[in-house]
Amino acid sequence: MATYARPVERLITELSKLPSIGPKSAQRIAFHVIRGRQEDAFGLAEALREVKERIRPCRRCFNLTEAEECEICRDPRRDPSVICAVEDPYDIGSIERTGEYRGLYHVLGGALSPLDGIEPEDLRIAELVERVKVEGTQEIVVATNPNTTGEATALFIAQEVEDLPVRVTALASGLPVGGDLEYADEVTLGRAFAGRREL
């Protein structure tokens, strides 16, 4: 059913491989590119090429970087005694934007999930344990996603460093700030209730 010229079809096919882009969105984006200015399209192509050629995982924390080590790992102002373990590199951005955390990171590369065949060996858990030993880390803050697989991963990490002199903590889950209690969804509110604190 080749409705369009072959290069157009090819572009649509490549675009529809991207996450959350269906065939209709792919078609719309393709035609946007075709209608748009040439330098914009070449800019996009060049950006795609550059990111694949120059970006690699940091050898220490597996964050994305152009150098051997990422900017955060190289920054002398960061506190090297704390490591925050996250599932994906983009989680680092979320935490950095809070401006509240000054320690280092460790990108696990996902979460344990037997259903998807993801084992500890598929994640960078051994690398994390090794770092704790070598760097003398005092605290691991596990910031995996608050779902079954994320929480199981957190429990597993705690179990793996049980015998090391390191404290393992997890992020609290609870109410969004600035919202009204009335509008909080019941599950979140229920969790916040379970994790209430002394005043």
Place this chain on the structure above:
Amino acid sequence: MTAYLQALRMINFRNYADETVLLSPGLNVVVGENALGKTNLLEAISFALTGSTPRTPKENEVVRWDQDFCRTEARVALEDGGRKVAVGYAPGQKKRPTVDGVPATSLTNYAAGGAGVRVINFFPDDLRIVKGAPADRREFLDALISALRPAYARAAADYARAVQQRNQLLRRIRDGFSSERTLATWDRKVVELGETVLKGRVAAVERLEPFLADSLGALYGPEKAALRYSYSAPLETYAEALREARGADIERGTTSVGPHRDNFEVSLGGVDLTTYGSQGQQRLATLALKFAARDYVRWATGEDPILLFDDVMSELDEQRREYLADYFLQSVQAVISTTNPEYFRPEVLQRSRVIRISGGPVTVSTMAGARG
């Protein structure tokens, strides 16, 4: 104590293309021959107020055969005015419940009273709650608790997922694809969620039992009704039992201990009705469980749920029909379907709204009071 359904519009729902039905507080009797849509109307009410159908796990069946979406709109009367709720559903897509035009935070929250009123259903297939397998009884209990506690609904769903993960891990260990290193982790996660489910169920069964004793006493007789939750492992030894089952679980590739394997027994005068009850006893016990569920919702929320009972009169003798008619009349709202309006005495029908469903292209006519 006064929330009830005033009006329901069904668009592409089962055999209804676009119909609106008005309802009254108190008793509503839906009258019509078989296969004209009485049950579908009751199902639509449930769908409108909870966002899902209690009749079938294959939800796409509720969409009219040549259409690709359905929608229900309901007007709920509350003490402080009214509320308009709607549920749009296109198979394969997320359902979109709205309350006064604003999207509900989640389907779980909508189902747990987000519409402003809860429902208790009775469909003929519900007989399996007493007659059928433990899974049928667990489903009844989980649905009841979930309608009151969205956090329980979430925990139960997460528990099911965690057990799936553990089962897959067991098979991978058995077949040599995984080591046992992460099993302890998944056990902890499974137990953490399973404990929430267990606690919720045990508390609900304790609360339901006296309600069941009352309602079955009224429906059946003086023999004492009892509910007993039967554990694959009780709370105190659950974690230990799961650990001890590891070897056997790996061999079988499935988790043998936990609330997903539990049961509850309904007994009358000490006799388990699932195994030894007559068809009649099982039917009355199912009804009594539904009435107990009504009392439980009333106890937990201070509000009466709407009763939606499909074809409940035909299998009962006259004395029990009269008891039920009174029960429904005294409810905040009950919608009862029947092929034969004569199951209700004329004075009962005079105090009810009778909704007639006639053949041909389906039309719904509503009138107060009875004819004939």
